[in-house]
């Protein structure tokens with residue numbers, strides 16, 4: 001038989017997924033990801049000085065937005081997009097037209113699994129997003145939809161269909177995502193432990209979402225993925241992804257959407273400066289002792305059936321209940337509304353309930 005031409009398979013979700021990268025530096029890191037990323041469209045959000053030229057390696061298909069572009073596109077609503085903080089990445093989520101988003105930091109590289117094989121983090125995130133979540137009952141053999149696993153004895157059959165997955169939260173080998181105090185106490189600690197598992201985060205449980213290796217279904221949960229007001233002119237930094245994760249999880253629990261964490265791993269290469277981080281984080285470290293109980297007790301009315309309506313309702317509760325913590329939360333609550341308004345302006349397809357997104361919501 002004539003030599004069978006080896007045609008590379010089309011990557012999963014090639015035309016339905018954008019890769020969003022916040023950056024202040026050249027993107028040489030993409031060379032290592034080329035085999036996994038080259039066929040996908042990149043949205044680069046250039047932070048800091050817009051006159052700086054960011055070099056993107058040849059062969060990648062991308063759009064790049066700097067601060068001038070954000071101001072031009074959003075006008076006064078650009079005030080809700082952070083400046084001089086990785087939180088700016090959420091502009092990429094808003095401007096994308098795709099169903100899925102994967103966001104990664106420019107100091108995150110391809111990690112190897114225990115067998116020494118390069119980990120295609122994007123492929124694993126896609127698997128996580130395309131298989132259901134099981135937040136209502138814990139499966140002790142971890143991800144039941146994975147090859148070679150299943151639901152264990154005693155797992156209710158009525159719950160085995162699972163629910164749609166909205167978010168896939170990946171982890172990091174080498175430099176762990178520690179807060180500044182922990183970084184200061186354990187400057188040499190490296191994460192060498194590869195845990196071969198994907199878990200659904202149970203309903204009613206919050207978690208610290210890290211934005212450096214994260215994927216989500218933009219149609220299901222996009223409007224809730226606002227990374228807040230951080231960086232320049234703000235009293236706090238490095239709580240961008242945390243804030244988004246808490247708002248997102250409350251809304252996912254309310255709408256019957258799932259959140260997973262675990263595989264895939266990336267190799268996080270650079271520890272940011274712990275002293276700079278401490279300055280950014282310190283208010284957050286004591287504020288969060290009030291923020292967590294707020295999110296843990298947050299409930300949304302039944303008539304909130306779209307992400308936008310949930311998010312607007314949450315912003316009202318932030319204003320009413322967190323304004324006493326600090327005036328910052330009054331400003332943040334307003335910025336949450338501006339974000340949704342800007343989102344709907346750039347995505348005029350209108351608000352959709354999860355059912356309208358073709359999702360059967362667990363009752």
Ligand SMILES: O=c1ccn([C@@H]2O[C@H](COP(=O)(O)OP(=O)(O)O[C@H]3O[C@@H](CO)[C@H](O)[C@H]3O)[C@@H](O)[C@H]2O)c(=O)[nH]1
Pocket residue numbers: 021022023024025046047048083084085086087088104105106107177210211212231237238239240241270271272
């Ligand atoms: O002002 C800035 C600083 C950085 N960036 C880009 O954002 C990411 C992360 O930057 P970096 O790797 O230097 O910082 P980390 O401390 O490792 O970031 C993680 O901690 C959290 C910060 O909120 C977040 O979960 C992770 O991002 C890089 O791509 C920088 O180029 C920026 O855009 N603006």
Ligand SMILES: [Mn+2]
Pocket residue numbers: 105107268269270271272
């Ligand atoms: Mn980093």
